[in-house]
Amino acid sequence: MYTGFGLLMLILQEYLLTRLKVGGVHPMLGGVLTAVVAMFEGGIAGGAYGMFIGVLQDAFVVGPEGYYALVYFGCGMAAGFICRYMFLKSFLTAGLWSTLITAFTTLVYFLIFYLLTGRAGISALWKTAIPEIVYSVVFLPLIYFPVRYISGNREDD
Numbered sequence: 158m159y160t161g162f163g164l165l166m167l168i169l170q171e172y173l174l175t176r177l178k179v180g181g182v183h184p185m186l187g188g189v190l191t192a193v194v195a196m197f198e199g200g201i202a203g204g205a206y207g208m209f210i211g212v213l214q215d216a217f218v219v220g221p222e223g224y225y226a227l228v229y230f231g232c233g234m235a236a237g238f239i240c241r242y243m244f245l246k247s248f249l250t251a252g253l254w255s256t257l258i259t260a261f262t263t264l265v266y267f268l269i270f271y272l273l274t275g276r277a278g279i280s281a282l283w284k285t286a287i288p289e290i291v292y293s294v295v296f297l298p299l300i301y302f303p304v305r306y307i308s309g310n311r312e313d314d
Contacts, residue, residue, distance in 0.1 A: 158309045159198075163190050163210050166300060171217045182285055187214040187225055188259035189300050191233045193251050197308035200238035203287040207233025224266065230259040246310055251301045252294065259293045 175183045187210045192278045195203025211226030222310050223247070236254045244250045271277040 159194055159304070160209065162303060162307065163194075163206070164213065166190055167210070167213050167217055179292055180284075180288045182292055184215070184296055185218075185259065185263070185289060186293060186296055186300065187211065187229055188232070188262050189255040189293055189297055191229045191306075192254035192258045192299050193297075193301050193304045194235035194308075195233040196240045196244070196246055196251055196254055197304060197310055198237060199241050199297040200234045200236075203237025204230050204234035207231070212283060214294065220266075221270065225262070228262050228265065229258075232261060248297075248301055252297055255297050256294050260290050263290050 167190075170186045172185060174186075179180070190210050191203065191207040194206045207229030208226050210223075211229035212304070214225040215222055236258060240246070240250065243252075247283065263286045264282075267277075267282055271281065272279065289311065
C-alpha cells in the first residue's frame with residue numbers, strides 16, 4: 158500500500174504540483190513521505206521506504222542520480238529509530254520530522270550543487286530553498302492521514 162501511495166504522490170508532485178508554483182518553487186514531497194512512513198513503521202522500514210521514494214524522486218527530478226535515494230534512506234532510518242523511542246506518533250511529530258527531513262535534503266542539495274559550485278549565491282537560498290521547504294510541508298495533511306490509515310494506527314492524536 159505504501160509503495161502505491163508513494164508513487165501516486167510523486168506523480169502528483171511531478172505532473173500537477175510542478176505547474177502550481179508559488180514564488181517560483183514547487184513542493185518536493187519525498188521528505189514528507191519518508192518522514193511520515195518512518196514515524197509509523199520504524200527505522201528499518203523507514204530507511205527502506207526512504208530509499209524507494211528517493212529512487213523514484215531521482216527518476217522524476219532532473220539532477221544528480223542517487224542523491225535523494227541516499228539522503229532519504231539515511232533520514233528515514235534516523236527518523237524511524239528516533240520516533241520509535243522518543244516521540245509520540247502524532248500529526249505534530251510528523252510535521253516536525255517532515256520539516257527536518259525536507260530542510261536537510263533541500264539545504265544539503267543547495268549547498269553541494271549550487272553554493273559550492275558557484276552556480277548561486279546565498280541570496281538564492283532565501284528565494285528558493287526556504288519557500289520550497291515551507292511549500293512542501295504544507296502538503297503534510299494530504300500525506301499524513303492516508304499513511305496513518307494504511308499503517309493501522311487510527312487512535313486519536
